[in-house]
Amino acid sequence: MDDRALRERIAGDMPRAIDELERLVRIPSMGHPGYDPANVRASAETTRDILNEAGVTDARLLELDGGHPAVFGEIPGPDGAPTVLLYAHHDVQPEGPIEEWDTPPFEPVVKDGRMYGRGAADDKSGIVVHAAAIRALLADGRPPVSIKVVVEGEEECSTEHLPQLVQGNADLLRADVAVIADGGNYRTGVPTLNSSIRGVTDIVVQVRVLPRAQHSGSYGGPIPDAITALARIIASLHHDDGSVAIEGLQRFEWTGMQIPEDEFREESGVLDQVELIGAGTLSDRLLAGPAVAVLGFDAPAIAGSSNQIVPFARARVSLRIAPGDDPVAARQALVDHLRSHAPWGVEVTFEGTLGFEAGHGHLVDTTRPASRAAMDALARAYGREAIEMGSGGSIPLVPMLTQTFPGIEILIWGAMDERSFIHSVNESVELSEVERITLAEALFLRNLGGVSEEAAARLER
Ligand SMILES: [Zn+2]
The missing domain is CATH 3.30.70.360 (Alpha-Beta Plaits)
Known part of the structure; x- marks a missing residue:
């Protein structure tokens, strides 16, 4: 399957992906105390159904004692192929001041190529990207690599059950590479591999x-x-x-x-007269x-x-x-x-107790084979060179993965961009970014499957 055929297949599948994203955004899956946990369960069940329909036939809920359910499923690949863990989360931030939303947060609306709604970007777009990439690859039969999918249900509200989710299910989640679709592009249309987190x-x-x-x-x-x-x-x-x-x-x-x-000033909205503090470059x-x-x-x-x-x-x-x-x-x-x-x-x-909340940052080693293959896939999907960009934010799952699975390679990307306003009002995702990241992910998985030891050695050089 060449790049162009994969691109066309994914483009043709986008109406379905957009429909799935709408289904997910309609569910107010806030996991914070005071919100109805039944909604988080409903989003877990819808996520399971979407993965199931995409071909992850054993997709199921992973229950956590006293926590919101995650979703897990896997598709075995060829013998000896690497195992890739695809990650996203199905819970969302509270909607915030409802009167500041231009359209109701849980009634998805598409306007000028963007879908608006709470979770449309963070991180229900990640679920849809994984499902669409899997569909595109399974259309040719068995996937090129072994694929595992885990979709967390309390990323936004708690790290309490993260050890239970990852360490408690280590045999299920063990992988060579983890693809965290909870990031995004530096600017719309600028393919970006997120190379560090604080x-x-x-x-x-x-x-x-x-x-x-x-x-x-x-x-x-x-x-x-x-x-x-x-x-x-x-x-x-x-x-x-x-x-x-x-x-x-x-x-x-x-x-x-x-x-x-x-x-930076424009994006943040910091008042003109406010000086930026600290020493060194902005980065x-x-x-x-x-x-x-x-x-x-x-x-x-x-x-x-x-x-x-x-x-x-x-x-x-x-x-x-x-x-x-x-x-x-x-x-x-x-x-x-x-x-x-x-x-x-x-x-x-x-x-305050010193639990896992005291989270480590992470610096991705972008010289390793999966990162190189990911940069290549991004460049092919977008038709321009990809950039590596750090993130000032934190993803507690990442240090948990690297501690539990020493040597695992971490990739962070996603369909979000600088206009997504995640965690804020009027959250949105650019639908063409959903399509292009899906293509990048499918290309990456396909190429990784073709990465023989010889090719890996070439990538290392
Ligand atoms: Zn997120």
Whole structure:
């Protein structure tokens, strides 16, 4: 099957893929507490049906104790062929402020070549890409490689059951290569292999100065309030130029593509007068260095506040770390920093367990054969050279896979682009990107199946 025939076959199959994406987007599969878990189960069942109809005849739900179900299935390939694990997730982020959506989040609408709806990009597009790529390959009979598919059901809401999903099903999931279709292109139409992800951890810090609130007239002056003390601690996390001041964190110079500042500003919507903080190139700061941010703050609300010295305040501090940095050590460095910068002897305590949530980043070795084959497949599918681009975000599954299956090659790509607004309102996916990534995936699997040891050696050179 040559490239052109595969391209035409996939183009002809797109109406079906779009129909499947609509079926999935109609299901409000939020897994967060407070949402009906039956919807996540329904999206798992629809995912199973779609995979089943695509030819993954043993597709089934993988139940997790106390968690939302994943979906798994496999199609054995020729003897000795590599095994590829295709990954996506079927749960979605909450819809957010409903009044800010131009069209209802769970009623998919196609406009100017894009499908709008929660999960249309992140990550229901990934499910559809895998299904369509499998259909395209199975039309010729047996697949060129052994294919396993796992579609997670709580990527957006929890990492609690990730060890159970991966380590608990290690025999099912074991593979030579994992294709994570939960990424995307740097820009629409620019084929991109996502070559790194940062790690992430966080901690809740509490400052206390009094057992209970006291009248600020009787005691204010000598006794500091907890908010002021905590604000000083938080202020110490950055140097004056905005670079992260926590000692002991790793950073390196990013040698891949440089992100232009004007594009970055426009895409983020940062206010014109706001300076970009930190040191080094934008890519250094975004992809190869740490970032610290306060995610939440507990203190009395303004409504109902009175003239009292606030006895305690809490902040949730998030720390993203460079790929390769150790999250446990980094989190300890954050704790040490917060403790040692507490002013006036205030009491500082921490909450939060060091579970898998203290996630590792990952740097893809793009010189390995599967990465090279993926770059080649992207270039063929898009008709232009593919780029390698890091991601500032984190995918906890990736370090879990590399820890469980030493030597596994990880590829991250997907149909998302810079206009997908994942996790935000008006999420969308460009349907032509769904088609092209499907083609890239089918070409990749076909080519990988043809990669003999000799060809692999050629790719290594
Ligand atoms: Zn995702």
